[in-house]
Amino acid sequence: MVTARRYLRLYLVFFRNCIVREMEFRGNFFANAFTTGAWLLYYIFFIEIVYSQTNAVAGWTKGQALVLAGSFSLTWGLMNALFTPNLSMLPDYIQKGTFDLTLTKPVDSQFLASARTINLAEFSRALLSVFVIAYGVSVSGISVTAVSLAIYVVLLACSLCILLGIDSLIMTLSFWLVRIRNLDAAFWSVSMMARYPVDIFGGTVLKNILTFFIPMAFIATVPARGIAQTMQVWMLPLALAFAVGLMIASRWLWLFAVRNYSSAGG
């Protein structure tokens, strides 16, 4: 309990530092907030174009597709706000040897390596996503109940955990793949598959891979199904299992990597 309070206090300090820094470069902050919002609108525009030609894509109506797009963008925005700015720097720190500083601090190294900086501009994407979700819900005429909303929130939390777990696993590999500076782009491109309903992959092997192996279906497709009440029952426990499993796996790999880390230049 004491440790939890200590980490919470530490996190609040990180947060305050980031606000102070962002407000120093206000122009840059607003430009970034604008661009991240624009990327969301860009994708919404794609949905508009596709649905200008048709009423349904693999069984998804336009409203449902908007809910899916909003859900993806919400977790993606939170991910980019809280974790990716840190994890993406990891190859750099390891290559230059500055990661040693992280290890000398009297705090958990994984916590420090994944939560030190916060990209506040990305919250604009997350906020805009909520409006897109609400818009999608109203377009598709979904009647949201307290239960479906609760399930949706749980599924979104799972989605965030799954993304964090995968990102963490990939970026931890940089302890061995020191030369690949753009490992974060690998995570980025894989997770881009979650932006689309997993059903567009048809009854193919690929759909099963994206559901059961690289669980991209649980990032946005399943949460959107949760709120639209088109979800199958087995999806909820599987989402929870993936979230918990990936959290444990990423923790385990991190500890293993740090134990075998021998600093740069050696």
Place this chain on the structure above:
Amino acid sequence: MVTQTVALAPARPPRWRKWWAVFNLHLQDSFAYRAQGIVWILTDTVPTITLPLMWLAAFGNRQVLNGFTRTELVAYYLCMSVCANLAQAHPWEIAHDIKDGKLSIYLTRPFSYYWFNFASNVSWRLVRSLMFVPFFGLALLVLRSHLAWEDFHIGWTFWVSLALAHVLSYQISWCLGQSAFFLVEVGGLFEFYYMIGGFLAGQMAPLQMLPKVISQIAHMLPFSYVLWFPVNIFLGRVPQASVAVGLAYQLCWIAVTAMLGQILWRVGLKRYTAVGL
């Protein structure tokens, strides 16, 4: 007399030898960073697979969607990915060289930075295309049930338009990269370019699918001549008469961007202070 000329020859190697050396250097460099390259290619492969799948799912029971058959639509995105590999240049390297002050090193060398970067881009395009082959195979595998060889055109007009597209894309990057002379932070501008440029080049959706006003604007701007134009020649969707007009547009935009690039270079170098050195 003859022996004298031969003796002098090594001191003045032909021009092409210099450029071959630069090209070769970049080629080796590209191979050295192949792992990073593969990651970048992965980022291109995902949309090459997902975007056509999204459209295919939109067909429903129809055979034709806004003039596109399933095969044509898949061919559109596959050809788009090949053209993007061969033609699309990026402004980052130029901007980084200016920002880090590395440009100074190139300024003291006996060749122009413009052509040095051009050689770098060509060699990277070649290596990248080579590395793209297995990923392209993967895309073919996923989309295999919609593949068929229809009346596609890979004659000389396609290759000429692709070559011009390569030059045009490089020129656009050359101009954009030089914005680093004038701006403190170029990331936002480049991101905006990737968003709007990619969209107007037809990378997200065929321009035929967009509202008429937008596609008309796209036809006037240079971006559609980087990807959309060669891809549509390949698909056989550009009438013979319009091919010449399109090629003329490409040349026109190359001339305009070349001029703009020259102006930026002249003015930019005066402002350049080699920060970081």
